[in-house]
Amino acid sequence: MFVAQTADRRRTLADLIDKYLADYLPTKAHNLSAADVRTQLAWWRAEFGHVTLDRLTPATIAEGRGKLAKRMTRNGTPLSGATINRYLAGISGVCKWAWKELGWLPANPVLSVGKARESEGVIRFLSDDERRALLDACRADHDPNIEVCVVLALATGLRQSNIRFLRWEDVSFEEWTLTIRETKNGQPRHVPIVGMAQGALQAHYDRDPTKQGWVFKGYRDGSPWGLHSAWQRVRDAAGLKDFRFHDLRHTTASWLTQGGAGLAQVADALGHKTLTMARRYSHQSGEHVRATLASIAGKLGG
The missing domain is CATH 1.10.443.10 (Intergrase catalytic core)
Structure with a gap:
């Protein structure tokens, strides 16, 4: 059974994200999505960086999903389901790392949160x-x-x-x-x-x-x-x-x-x-x- 330690009550999501960006993401520097991940994690840090890791629950992630659903793009349209899911995937990578490699979390809370509905869109291919x-x-x-x-x-x-x-x-x-x-x-x-x-x-x-x-x-x-x-x-x-x-x-x-x-x-x-x-x-x-x-x-x- 995972019991939150004093350090877990002090560490915040901001601390975790900062460590992920400094220690883990550079090992994935050849991944084209690294810049996008940084943008996504900057949003999570700004909105939920104050949350301590012992209180980082699926409810917290679901609240973030709800906030993302209310965000608007530069064109004044809501974020697409696919974009919201990429933000969820970004924070999921951080939580998985904290769980599997650092031992800072008892599990990945993102796995218990449902994804946003995605539109299939129009499939275009060459004649x-x-x-x-x-x-x-x-x-x-x-x-x-x-x-x-x-x-x-x-x-x-x-x-x-x-x-x-x-x-x-x-x-x-x-x-x-x-x-x-x-x-x-x-x-x-x-x-x-x-x-x-x-x-x-x-x-x-x-x-x-x-x-x-x-x-x-x-x-x-x-x-x-x-x-x-x-x-x-x-x-x-x-x-x-x-x-x-x-x-x-x-x-x-x-x-x-x-x-x-x-x-x-x-x-x-x-x-x-x-x-x-x-x-x-x-x-x-x-x-x-x-x-x-x-x-x-x-x-x-x-």
């Missing part, structure tokens, strides 16, 4: 004509990074952050796999590289004089490449409207379902922890992930 136009625009762009990046995104369904922070040590040319070390569910993934993506990645490796470090190198030494400007150029050159880089992931999912992949295969290929998101795409059955990914490789050829 065949749009896919050809986008790949043509990538080939014509002066930055070779963008073509390899887009091809990998379409061939694997990986998130932008997973691709941007790839290192050559994460690439196996013998097995044609990518190792994704930072994932949403905390488990490393090994993702097959298929079809046109193999040739694109091999050529990219051959062009790299260092053969080490970031796969997509930035213009400053030691920094990864920032794809925002290049993505905007090729997207506009291809005439794509209302299309985000993340929609490439949706496109891969739609190709998988067209190739016969089932619910579990889509979830496995895209790294979903549950089948909830995969249900938006999949309603058929298929075979192994590599086979289903290989089945859509021809889409990248022209």
